Amino acid sequence: MKNETLRPVDRQVIALEVNGERTEMLLPVHKTLLEVLREDMGLTGTKHGCELGECGTCTVLVGGKPELSCLVLPIQVQGQAVTTVEGMAHGSQLHPLQQAFAELGAAQCGYCTPGILLAAKSLVETNPAPTRDEIREALAGNLCRCTGYSKILDAVSLAASRMG
């Protein structure tokens, strides 16, 4: 811990593809994807709850699969498509999952919502008609303290049925 800030910062030009947009940025390599998304790219839709991989709040999609942005370095995901909640809607048209979450009250405080939406997006893209238990399994890494999960399960089911 001592004298940590006296160490040099290793900065590298890193190419990222986030929500279909390619950017190159000079970044300290030790900055996590979570921090870069929020602080360098202004994509604050990705939230954080522990930064230790214990709550699922910062979930984003890397190559279409949910990963925790607090435990990923941008340098590790170069060349892979990153999707955040900002990349879910088509223009001003909400994604069916977003629509269902809004309609059914699946977002209360809304803080876990972006991560859960992305985990659910990955699920319905690989399993168009998930059972309630399959939804539970897929979302088991995402904690929510508001909803008791019921309305989230309802909303994912509804969205899947509309998309199918």
Place this chain on the structure above:
Amino acid sequence: MKVVGKPLPKVDASAKVTGRAIYADDMLPPRTLHCRILRSPHPHARILSIDTSAARRIPGVLAVITGADLPVKFGILPVTQDERALEHEKVRYVGDPIAAVAATDEEIAAAACDAIAVEYDVLEPVMSIDAALREPKDERIQDYGGPNNIHKLVALEFGDVEGGFAHAETIREDVFFYQGNTHLPMEQHSAIATYLDGKVTLWSSTQVVHYVHRALSKVLELPMNRIRVIGAAHGGGFGGKTDPFAHEIIVCKLAMLTGRPVKCTLTREEVFYAHRGRHPVLMWVRTGVAKDGRITAMHFRTALDGGAYGSYGVASTFYTGALQTVTYDIPAYRFEGCRVFTNKPPCGPKRGHGTPQPRFALELHLEKIARDLGLDPVELKRRNFVQPNTRTVNWLRVTSCGLDECVDRVMQASGYATREKRIGHGMGFAVSTYLSGAGTAIYWNDMPHSEVQIKVDRGGVTAYCGAMDIGQGSDSVLATIVAEELGLQPADVRLVTADTDTTPIDLGSYSSRVTFMAGNAAVEAARKMRAMLVEATAAKMGCEASAVEVGDGRIGDFSFEEASVLAEARFGTLTSAGSYTPPRIAGPYKGSGVGPSPAYSYSACVVDLDADERTGLVSVNKIWIAHDVGRAINPLLVEGQVEGSVYMGLGEALMEEQTFRKGLHKWPSMLEYKSPTFLDMPEVQTFIVETVDPEGPYGAKEAGQGPLLPVPPALCSAVYDALGVWIDEIPVTPEKVLEALRRKSKGEPARYGPPMFPPIPYPPPIKVEPPPKDLDHASAAAI
């Protein structure tokens, strides 16, 4: 009604599902400095010196402050102003803030905190209720209260308690323990402040912009009109963001010193230290019942482990004794409460504030009495239910009450009465009560508790209210009410909320008060606006105002926009205001301010589970819950509140606990503090019961806290049903179940729980004459 009662999406739903809602930590204005706080590594110590010189020398550090910079004490309750934003004399728990740094980067701020040298004189920590009751080895934690580390003692007696026990057929005593736990909002507390032209602006993740405003004014020694507090989008509170917090004051001070925006977002570990969560409570209850199961008298004692500071503790202490009588008709009642200081993060209000603990004890205690008498526990409880439109023995005013209907609904749906009896499977039942807002403000004043203003301009409607939407949907409720009265849709109403500069006051999102109080204020403001629109329209139409119909975006023959033009031409600027002040219904005794509410909600719950004899593991299959919400202004949101409450109650019942080891929080992380995942939550069937309260807006009462309360006792009742052992403390961990089974097999009492209640030097009780039971009669006698 056109929109009230409809399951409409929340007004902020789109912002939340697109990631566009701006939470405090999402804000990063140019030149923002990052703040980190140095915290005490000792549970109890005197501070001998603080040397910040090395920290100040680190490049990128712009300011370092200590308690000497913020010496004024504050606290949420006027009677316990015992906190400092930064402590420079004495630390009282691991995590107590000592110094704060503002730096250009968070890592520099953290390194600077590590470079601050503090010398301590370490004192013996006090880590339990028992230890707090004893004479301290070194010194007391706080210099008020007493004897020893007792913070507060209360003793009240209503009616003829001794006589009631004398007439009882059976008397039973039990001891229970409810472990402490924490809110664990997904969003870590965050605050960001700016300073310009002598004015401070703070955005914070808080439930109480008004109380933060007051505390800032006091500690920063600035008039309130030089401070603006804005509630940012809120990532979950559950009572955990209901105090003014050190970091909120610190960022303001640092912004004043540096002239730059300063942000502080607590780490998850720091959130565990900020705490103000559920008090661990030890309880003793003695009840007399007649042959028919009717309660003749009850004596209830509580001992609360308060942690190091006052917080809401005095109110919490009263709450552990206040609402027993609001569920059951208890003719004579004595309550003795005690809160102690310990060297732990301070406890305060968590969902259900001070009432889940006695609810747990009371429900299980009555169930044991029923079994003693050979009565069906459900029947025994029903026989004692409080009746609508009555006054309780401790002067609480009960208006609408849907207890019986709640019980009917869960009984029918769950099949409790005809449940399968086999070892390892059980069902349990419990009921509960909660407030629809506290009837008295936290500090004494004569002003309204909530105010709403409405402005109409070119057909656009804006409602202004200090209420803070913490995810429960209070903004949606306000929009729904205004829309209902003006014949619009909620989406037609713009909202400005939780901003001390631009909105009239609301005391905050706590004690389940917003729908009831801000809702009533909104009804009043909207009806005044409607009257102006109708009058102007009637004049144009040449008819009586009573002939003008309002609805579907029209006022009489005109569109809403046209009507607003007519009204503005007639009255000038179109604004209206409404406010709500709860009725003065508190009883004539000291301490009567805690407990009164303009209306009470009621819940009933059945839990179905499997409990394994070999492992002690409990697996919940299903939960049925019925909640008397008076009227569901938005049933979707009510269900969400009920389901979320059940979730939190189940977490408390099975796994959540705030425990300490060697003076430290044992596991301040989301990995080790167990919060149920998707895979740990059973299906919940929710029934909304509507009793249409005479005072609630459209008859509405609370929904966000009450349904938590019956879950822990119903779960323990189900464990007894399954295995024949009582688990008289929560959480119900498998080792406790196995230990109870072991005791049962040895012929010892088949229970796991605290063996005894300690001797506590309660004062002689204040004796209070009960009111006349009849409500109307009693209301007239109210002071």
Place this chain on the structure above:
Amino acid sequence: MLRLPRFRYLRPKTAREAASMAAELGTRAMFVAGGTDLFPKLKRRQFEIDTLIGLDFQSREIHDGGAACVIDAGVTLSAASRDAHLNAMFPGYAQAAGLVSSPPLRNAGTIGGNLCVDTRCNYYDMTYEWRKAAGFCLKKDGDICLVAPSSPRCWAVSSSDTAPMAMALDGWVILAGPDGDRELPVAALYRDDGIEYMAKRPTEVVTGLRLTAAPNTRSAYVKLRRRGSIDFPIAGAAVAVALDGDTIAGCRIVLSGVASHPLEVPAADEFLKGKRADREILKEAADLAAKPAKPLDNADLSHFWRKRMVHVVVEQALEIATTSTRGSMVKLSQQ
């Protein structure tokens, strides 16, 4: 928020190059694959390094050679858990991979990383500030073990789900060093010490896991944890049973979460050899297996209870492996 310390990130192209870098840098550097164990520990300042050697080059294939199979170290836990071949031939391994932590972590975490996952202790897996307040421990910055203060050693717990299963299946780990490759039985990869828990050289990179299906052998992994997801094992049983009709021809049981290394229990293995797989026999074997388990008060729930539960997880794993059914078993997480 909690942030990582500053470090350099090196990107070797091959395992040999990575190993050479490690040899050159010594203790200043660590390998990183999925990072799901490493990054939280770096944020908590449990490791002090200035360089990470990225293993991003690792290929991510499961080489199916019929009974023999090599899983590249870079294969994610989720890919391993879903792989049809692994589920058919080594179901216990696929189960173990699928029970690690939570879905998003399994998408990043690799099978190589899970073999090397650091030992855990709830006095050690805490932030720098917490450990400073508690007093630092033997494993990092201190000189005593806080869970067993009179002990000269560290009692941090092996918490890998897949390592015991790889051992039960007689797996071999493929290592690349600066001077060449070698293979080791997975069992030889670990040491009974909370600090020096790995027997491989620090410069060696795990590049793959070789599993070979023994005839008529079935495997199963049962994990005990408080919740249905996220949590590490607080007791787990990996078993591989060779059956000859109803008779157990051979058996290997390895426990997770109850010692500083994946714990083999040869007494139980020996006992089962030649016996019929009925309930009573399995129960007796489970009792033998539980004997050497020594949980301490440094993980979730009480160590007394966890010790008792070792019987249950072993019995369940044996039952699954010998009957391929879940029957009426107790749900181990409180679902």
